[in-house]
Amino acid sequence: MSKSIYAYIFVMAVVSYLIRVFPLAVIRKPITNKFVKSFLFYIPYVTLTVMTFPSIIYATDSISGGIAAFAVGVLLAVFTRNLFVVASGCCITVLLLSFIL
Amino acid sequence: MDNQRKNIRKIFIKGMRDGAPIGLGYFAVSFSIGITARNVGLTALQGFFLSLLNNASAGEVAGLSSIAAGTSLFTLAAVMLVTNARYLLMSCALSQKFSPNAPFFHRLLIAFDITDEIFGIGIAYPGWLEPMYMYGAFLTTIPMWALGTVLGIVFGNILPQVLVNALSVAIYGMFLAVVIPPCRKNKVISGVVILSLLLSYLSKYIPFISNASESVRVIVLTLIISSAAALLFPVKDSAEGEDANE
Numbered sequence: 526m527s528k529s530i531y532a533y534i535f536v537m538a539v540v541s542y543l544i545r546v547f548p549l550a551v552i553r554k555p556i557t558n559k560f561v562k563s564f565l566f567y568i569p570y571v572t573l574t575v576m577t578f579p580s581i582i583y584a585t586d587s588i589s590g591g592i593a594a595f596a597v598g599v600l601l602a603v604f605t606r607n608l609f610v611v612a613s614g615c616c617i618t619v620l621l622l623s624f625i626l
Numbered sequence: 627m628d629n630q631r632k633n634i635r636k637i638f639i640k641g642m643r644d645g646a647p648i649g650l651g652y653f654a655v656s657f658s659i660g661i662t663a664r665n666v667g668l669t670a671l672q673g674f675f676l677s678l679l680n681n682a683s684a685g686e687v688a689g690l691s692s693i694a695a696g697t698s699l700f701t702l703a704a705v706m707l708v709t710n711a712r713y714l715l716m717s718c719a720l721s722q723k724f725s726p727n728a729p730f731f732h733r734l735l736i737a738f739d740i741t742d743e744i745f746g747i748g749i750a751y752p753g754w755l756e757p758m759y760m761y762g763a764f765l766t767t768i769p770m771w772a773l774g775t776v777l778g779i780v781f782g783n784i785l786p787q788v789l790v791n792a793l794s795v796a797i798y799g800m801f802l803a804v805v806i807p808p809c810r811k812n813k814v815i816s817g818v819v820i821l822s823l824l825l826s827y828l829s830k831y832i833p834f835i836s837n838a839s840e841s842v843r844v845i846v847l848t849l850i851i852s853s854a855a856a857l858l859f860p861v862k863d864s865a866e867g868e869d870a871n872e
Contacts, residue, residue: 530667530668530672531675532699533689533693533699533702534672534679534680534689536702537679537685537686537689537702537706538675538680540707541679541680541681541682541685541713542737542738544706544710544711544714544717545710545717545737545738545740546717546737547717548714548717548720548721549717549733549734549736549737549740550730550733550734551721552718552721552722553721553733554726555722556722559860559861560857560860561856562722562856562861563856563859563860563861564853564856565718565722565852566861567818567851567852567855567856568716568719568848568852569716569745569746569749569804569805570805570808570815570819570822571818571819571822571848571851571852571855572712572715572716572742572844572848573742573746573801573804574801574805574818574819574822574826575822575843575844575851576742576798576801576844577798577801577802577805578822578826578827579826579827579830580798584798585791585792585794585795586787586791590791591795594795594799595802598795598799598802598803599802599806601799601802601803602802602803602805602806602807603806603807603810606750607803608644608647608648608743608747608799608803608804609646609650610803611799611800611803612647612650612651612796612800612803613647613796614799615795615799615802616792616793616795616796617792618795619791619792619794619795620788620789620791620792623788623791623792624788
């Protein structure tokens, strides 16, 4: 059992690494194609947004806590780009709400 | 020469500093992954390697449920491919941040830890990506990720539920901190972000795609929205692209 868990972990690690290294190793020149260039430029914004919303709303015990965390997160992110401030702001919001509600 | 060494050190420390809050968030998330791993029956050492070698939250959770279900290693590989496919896209985008003069081995090393958050700060780095910046960030994040999993396995449910609950939004807060600030400077980005918010919400209720797993949903929406934005609003030149990344 213990041996096969390491086999699982090994397969997971290999697949995870190959996915990440393949594009980095293959695409070594600056892409000049305008479409591809623009496409890659927009990817991070779309991916991170889609991963955040609506998942953040359903991440906690109560939807109201999730919505509040989202609102506070957006507000804080407008005024600071500090990851730590925004992340802790969201957490504190949920924590406070769980005591009040 | 001495000046250059000083500069590299500065960049490395900046990476450590930017990585620190991510590391804290990682610790919280990987602690909960540790609890899952404990329930599946992993030892602390197995959990350590699981997180050290994978650096993927959704991927690890999906992998753990495969272990619990006793699927074949082939199925496991397929599951990992799907849950981690977004890193393929991120890696494509990140490939353009490397200076043409950067030695190749940096790509092999940095590939090891392309996570949602590391990708976020890497993309946000002004100009060409500095490998030393990434290594600095690795130093304050990778150990936290592995340590969180180990402690989650060892201590299980020692954290009160209210805290676990509150910590579960930390990662999303970080994503917001990466995505929102550029919206203030670039109208197209803010349009793309708002559209992504709307479509992402709607996609939870649209018949076909709402049945898909979270990672498939992320990939499909990313492909559709990024292509549409690229067609309608092509990035004019690299100078503007970098400016928008600020």
